Amino acid sequence: METITCAKPTFLKLEQLTESQFNKLSKYIFENYGIKMPEEKKIILQCRLQKRLRELQIDSFKDYIDYVFSSDGQSKEVSHMIDVVSTNKTDFYREADHFKLLADNVLYELSSCPEFHEPMKIWSAGCSSGEEAYTIAFTIEEFHAKNHYFDYTIYGSDISFRIIKQAIEAIYREDKTTAIPMEIKRKYLLRSKDRNNPTVRVKPNIRNKIIFSRQNLMEEKYSIPDYLDIIFCRNVLIYFNRQTQEKVLNKLINKLKEGGYLFLGHSESITSMDLPLSRIKTTVFKKI
Ligand SMILES: C[S@@+](CC[C@H](N)C(=O)[O-])C[C@H]1O[C@@H](n2cnc3c(N)ncnc32)[C@H](O)[C@@H]1O
Structure with missing residues (x-):
C-alpha cells in the first residue's frame, strides 16, 4: 500500500x-x-x-x-x-530463486549449447535503478569462477530517465544492500569512506558489462539487439492491462532467440495468452 x-x-x-x-x-x-x-x-x-x-x-x-x-x-x-x-521499487536479489535457477541451470545450458555465440546477451527490461541488472552480472561472474568463461553483455532499460541515471551511477545506500551475500559485496562493490552517509558503488569491471538506455516498452520497435539469450521483465507488466501485457510480451519474445529464457515477476501470469513459450517454472519460460 x-x-x-x-x-x-x-x-x-x-x-x-x-x-x-x-x-x-x-x-x-x-x-x-x-x-x-x-x-x-x-x-x-x-x-x-x-x-x-x-x-x-x-x-x-x-x-x-x-x-x-x-x-x-x-x-x-x-x-x-x-x-x-512510475513505481520503481526494486532490490538486489529480488525474487532470489530466479538467480539460483540462472546459476544452477540456465547459464550452463545456454553457454554449452553448440549453437551458442558469444557474447551472451541479456536484457533487464524495466530495470529501475539497476539492482536487477547488477544482480544478473554478479551471478554470471560467480558462474565463471566455478564453471567456464564466456563473454556477456547486459542491456538495462527503463522508461524513466531519472532512474536510468541512478542505474548508470550504480551508487546505493548501504542499507539497500543487505540481500547481497558478504563475499559478493567484497568482490564486486566498493564502500564509500563517508561513514555519515554509507554507500557502496558497483566496481567498474561490472558496470562496464551493462549498457543502460531509456526504452518505452509501448514503442513499436526496441533499440535492443535481436537474438537475446535471456530477458528479465519482472514487475513491469503488472502496471499494464491484459491486452497491453500480451502485446508487449509478443514484442519481447520476438527479441528472444529460440530456446532463450524469459523471466517474469512472481505476481505476473501469462495464463490464457497465446504465446510461443513453454513453462519451466511458474514465472520462467523458454521460447519454442
Ligand atoms: C517495480 S519496477 C521493477 C524493477 C525490476 N524489474 C524488479 O523487478 O525489481 C517497474 C519498472 O518498470 C518501469 N516501467 C513502467 N512502464 C514502463 C514502460 N512502458 N516501458 C519501460 N519501463 C516501464 C518503471 O519505470 C519501473 O522502474
Whole structure:
C-alpha cells in the first residue's frame, strides 16, 4: 500500500486536479506508456504533480497541462511526468530463486549449447535503478569462477530517465544492500569512506558489462539487439492491462532467440495468452 503524503505548498494554493484534467492525463499516460491510471490514482497524481508545479513555478493544472501537450512540453516535460507516475521499487536479489535457477541451470545450458555465440546477451527490461541488472552480472561472474568463461553483455532499460541515471551511477545506500551475500559485496562493490552517509558503488569491471538506455516498452520497435539469450521483465507488466501485457510480451519474445529464457515477476501470469513459450517454472519460460 502506497503512503500518500501531500505537503502543502508555501506560495501556491492547493490546486485540485479536476475530473476532466485527470482523465486527459491518465488517458495520455495509458495510451503512450501502458501505465494504468484508475480513478484511485487521482490523489496520488495530484499530490505528486503539485510538487512538480511548484518546481516549475506554474500555478494551475490548466497551465501545466497546456505545457505538457505543447511541443516544448512534449520534449521537455513528459519524461518528468512519467517519473512521477512510475513505481520503481526494486532490490538486489529480488525474487532470489530466479538467480539460483540462472546459476544452477540456465547459464550452463545456454553457454554449452553448440549453437551458442558469444557474447551472451541479456536484457533487464524495466530495470529501475539497476539492482536487477547488477544482480544478473554478479551471478554470471560467480558462474565463471566455478564453471567456464564466456563473454556477456547486459542491456538495462527503463522508461524513466531519472532512474536510468541512478542505474548508470550504480551508487546505493548501504542499507539497500543487505540481500547481497558478504563475499559478493567484497568482490564486486566498493564502500564509500563517508561513514555519515554509507554507500557502496558497483566496481567498474561490472558496470562496464551493462549498457543502460531509456526504452518505452509501448514503442513499436526496441533499440535492443535481436537474438537475446535471456530477458528479465519482472514487475513491469503488472502496471499494464491484459491486452497491453500480451502485446508487449509478443514484442519481447520476438527479441528472444529460440530456446532463450524469459523471466517474469512472481505476481505476473501469462495464463490464457497465446504465446510461443513453454513453462519451466511458474514465472520462467523458454521460447519454442
Ligand atoms: C517495480 S519496477 C521493477 C524493477 C525490476 N524489474 C524488479 O523487478 O525489481 C517497474 C519498472 O518498470 C518501469 N516501467 C513502467 N512502464 C514502463 C514502460 N512502458 N516501458 C519501460 N519501463 C516501464 C518503471 O519505470 C519501473 O522502474
